Amino acid sequence: MENKNFYSKVLLFGEYGIISNSNALSIPFKEFYGFLKKSTILNQEQKDSNDKLIELYHYISDNNIINAVIDIQSLKNDLELGLHFESSIPVASGVGSSGALVASIFHRYLRTDIKDLSLEEIKHLLSIIESKFHGQSSGLDPLVSFYNKSIFLSNKKIKLIDDIDYRNCKIYIIDSKINASTKEMIQIFNNKMKDKNFSNFFNTVFINKTNVCIDNLLNNSSSFQNSIKELSEITFKNFQEMIPSQIKEKWEYGLKTNSYFMKLCGSGGGGFFTVFDFESQVCSGFIDFKSFQI
Secondary structure: OOOOOEEEEEEEEOOOHHHHOOOEEEEEEEEEEEEEEOOOOOOHHHHHHHHHHHHHHHHHHOOHHHHOOEOHHHHHHHHHOOOEEEEOOOOOOOOOHHHHHHHHHHHHHEOOOHHHOOHHHHHHHHHHHHHHHHOOOOOHHHHHHHHOOEEEEEOOEEEEEOOOOOOOOEEEEEEOOOOOOHHHHHHHHHHHOOOHHHHHHHHHHHHHHHHHHHHHHHOOOOOHHHHHHHHHHHHHHHOHHHOOHHHHHHHHHHHHHOOEEEEEOOOOOOOEEEEEEOOOOHHHHOOOOEEEEO
């Protein structure tokens, strides 16, 4: 079996908004990766992975849309031979562990010619598969991992991007050391959206600020620093449930000093958080946290 690596991702912009048709920008992050492997002798971690894939196999088998394009018999045969996903991607951390797994299955067992599928169709199929893990998936995470390219999503149209120039700042992800459930965070968000005031704020102000940040970053605009500060401010004010207490102090300090600005990295609640560093503060200001530069 080809041990093709599928990398983690960082959703720079678009958390939650992607469900409500905002723009989104997600990038592959090669610090972490996983690949499919078969082995007749499995340790406990590999056995757990095999069990997880067996559950996914049953889910795919019961879905007429997915089992029409996935070779479920070959998947079943390989599972009996000890198929599992070897991965260094942190689980429940917002960097796409399930997305990489789904991308690897899609790549290995797709029986339809990929050339016959549009990017939008591939994203839709991936979203259905990943929904097994999250309850609701946009399909963007596994799409980034599948192509190993940055993806800009706008008006439901997908654009693959080769390179992004981060000339105005350094970008890091900071590990909060807290596991977070994407499904639980989405449930909290959905409950918040039942409030008319929050729903109005989110669908107008939040999505607009997100889209402006993406445009400014991709166009190397001098306004990017101001736009990311504004997004950081409104996120901190309106998404308190998604920000752990030990992160809040750091978040507020960045806003107060204008040296760096934080945002959610995915659904929040724990896992990683994104820091846009304009004055090289991360190395000294986050010494209690493990950080990775993008």
